[in-house]
Amino acid sequence: MSRNDYPPVKVGLIGLGTVGGGVTRVLARNAGEISRRAGREIIITHAAARNLDTTTANTAGMKLTGEALEVVDDPEVAVIVELMGGYEPARGLVLRALANGKHVVTANKAMIARHGNEIFAAAQAAGRMVGFEAAVAGGIPIIKAIREGLAGNRIEWVAGIINGTANFILSEMRDKGRDFAKALAEAQALGYAEADPTFDIEGIDAAHKLTILASIAFGIPLQFDKVYIEGISRITREDVAYARQFGYRIKHLGIARCDEQGAQLRVHPTLIPQQHLLASVNGVMNAVLVKGDAVGQSLFYGAGAGAEPTASAVVADLVDVVRTLTADPENRVPHLAFQPDALSDLPVLPMESVETACYLRLQANDRPGVLADVTRILADRDISIEAILQKRPKPNASASDVPIILLTHPVREQRMNEAIATIEALDSIRAPVMRIRLEPLDSD
Amino acid sequence: MSRNDYPPVKVGLIGLGTVGGGVTRVLARNAGEISRRAGREIIITHAAARNLDTTTANTAGMKLTGEALEVVDDPEVAVIVELMGGYEPARGLVLRALANGKHVVTANKAMIARHGNEIFAAAQAAGRMVGFEAAVAGGIPIIKAIREGLAGNRIEWVAGIINGTANFILSEMRDKGRDFAKALAEAQALGYAEADPTFDIEGIDAAHKLTILASIAFGIPLQFDKVYIEGISRITREDVAYARQFGYRIKHLGIARCDEQGAQLRVHPTLIPQQHLLASVNGVMNAVLVKGDAVGQSLFYGAGAGAEPTASAVVADLVDVVRTLTADPENRVPHLAFQPDALSDLPVLPMESVETACYLRLQANDRPGVLADVTRILADRDISIEAILQKRPKPNASASDVPIILLTHPVREQRMNEAIATIEALDSIRAPVMRIRLEPLDSD
Structure with missing residues (x-):
């Protein structure tokens, strides 16, 4: 069967607090990627919360209830995601979900640490899975x-x-x-x-x-x-x-x-x-x-906590469950993570179109005007400079050989290539320009 | 079926160099743990190497050959581990192994990067797995x-x-x-x-x-x-x-x-x-x-390279394959990593028997002899001291209240408890001793 032949997997969510909101958000936002990976859609069809009025989660299309047991007992639901926390009634609900033939995914470390032996034995007996990646260290798998x-x-x-x-x-x-x-x-x-x-x-x-x-x-x-x-x-x-x-x-x-x-x-x-x-x-x-x-x-x-990092682990467990439900054992996890019929033909961009900040090192004649020439060349191409370091010549170097080091703001590779070629053509530049790209590795 | 009912999975190894030696070593040394996790034994029954005389791997009990094709074509072998590297003949051997109905585990990044699309399509068509965890970043999963x-x-x-x-x-x-x-x-x-x-x-x-x-x-x-x-x-x-x-x-x-x-x-x-x-x-x-x-x-x-870190990834892939061959999909990975009938009754040790180095902070009367008393108490219990820091009193503290900070060498918790109790009973000690355990986190 190709992935389009499988109906969506229906998930019942218990708990609509911070993490519950994160799970609904991540499943909705990444629905395309997730079904390309899992081989079928994963949708939350049922949700329970103690106080439905206070949740900020987007519950559109879900059957809502204040009574967790209703979700656990609903024959339509294939997987229960338990996010209420604490020992009880979480334990009772999870055991009941397993007895009802449902798989369970939980972020509840207290329940697993104290009642995990009992819960896993029940899961084993029922031939069902309990995923608990989110119970330890949030988004870290x-x-x-x-x-x-x-x-x-x-x-x-x-x-x-x-x-x-x-x-x-x-x-x-x-x-x-x-x-x-x-x-x-x-x-x-x-x-x-x-x-x-x-x-x-x-x-x-x-x-x-x-x-x-x-x-x-x-x-x-x-x-x-x-x-x-x-x-x-x-x-x-x-x-x-x-x-x-x-x-x-x-x-x-x-x-x-x-x-x-x-x-x-x-x-x-x-x-x-x-x-x-x-x-x-x-x-x-x-x-x-x-x-x-x-x-x-x-x-x-x-990230060990927070709505979306924890949701990342919950959804990974859901994908694990769904991959197992869907695929032959041998093809459970697609070799390239996404189903073979769901690979993307997104182009690989040519290096010329990549944008990075750059470190540039120039070996220049030590004469007035070099720095002005270089900064002019950069300015002409709208390349803005973040920092300049002009060093005294090295003791063993010829006195006229002065390193100039620049850090630029992000610039397209192509424009930087042109700038470097122009700089290298200057009489006062003695050697090829050394360019090292810079990555801030921040969360952009 | 319990794990004891499954016969061992027979592996054919191609390449007996550094990594091949690591794989044979790790599979042998950790055979017990690995079969407790995988649900059955994993043994290398066949191995091929270009030069059988130079290998340092322990090949006892293996059928050896200089001809990789013999291993790939041997109907006894269920999984091929390809560790020869390079594009060819690795690619041809892997494709042939898949066509022969064998699963493949490889550390060969060059082959996967260049020929992976072809290899994965063949695996998909054959309903077989190709594990390549070892191809990227060695032991990091x-x-x-x-x-x-x-x-x-x-x-x-x-x-x-x-x-x-x-x-x-x-x-x-x-x-x-x-x-x-x-x-x-x-x-x-x-x-x-x-x-x-x-x-x-x-x-x-x-x-x-x-x-x-x-x-x-x-x-x-x-x-x-x-x-x-x-x-x-x-x-x-x-x-x-x-x-x-x-x-x-x-x-x-x-x-x-x-x-x-x-x-x-x-x-x-x-x-x-x-x-x-x-x-x-x-x-x-x-x-x-x-x-x-x-x-x-x-x-x-x-560790991104080296015999045993790379072997760690190869064996993990083998366990992945074997878990899939052995278990119902729902019980593929045991909840607690080890098969439920293979959990250990190893005792959890009481804290008193744990041994760590310690940081101790004492608030002492600033009078001669305190440090001598403290070091005597420690020496009497064979607790050796790595470093001592005796601070001047804090400006806002009573002039007689001097912190003494010690680092000890590793010591049993029980003995340290006794030492602390004895120190706290000294007239010159004003407050409970602060003890913080120390972990060097080195590779012991």
């Missing part, structure tokens, strides 16, 4: 990475910055010399911390996530009650400063380690070497470092 | 991350450090002020660069990988011949230094970007902001930064 991508390894340890609120507070304490209370207040003002921040700052949320990571890394049942948990509320700004003097940063880590004796599961503030990549993970970002015996250290970094 | 983990996103761009040799050379130029030729010679001496380093330093290897990344990110056919390619051989140490003065580092990046007009595919030296996480990826390490519209920026970091 860390469950998939460990469970599948690193499946050849004996995982020795996992260390993660898996609570953005705590990481934001520690980053503020370090970067701005704030004390804990002030940094917490700022996190609350910015919406990064709840009015009652206990779960985040006392490590309970991180412990939920660590429980899950440890199980998939080591193949042990979920054991939330065995995690050692210590929060960050006792850390002072002096501790942050002293740690720095020793060459360390304080991060709130979830650490799981495994050897023949047993497994360690612990969440606590931790000094880590400041030159380690993990020490550079700042603000609300998350990162998980995995040590496998074959792969060595791998780091997975990204 | 970046193919899986983009193809599955970020499947909810419109991928806007991908920027990667995907050639370890080039990154090593640029890192040496920056950190040690070396010029290009010297850094290259060092890379060659260390075995990071080949005698003919052209593929690595002129960007061709990176372009192969970028071709693959762009296709799975944007859903376009593989188009290696449209990649703009520029190497690093013209970069001088002055360029590195000037870039630093502007606040940038020079990295050799593969960049793919996509909008309505078309796709950009380019490999070139690039200035990137020095505070960006990607700028801290040094030496032979690889990293791929992916910008998705929902997830934002995600970074995937790890």
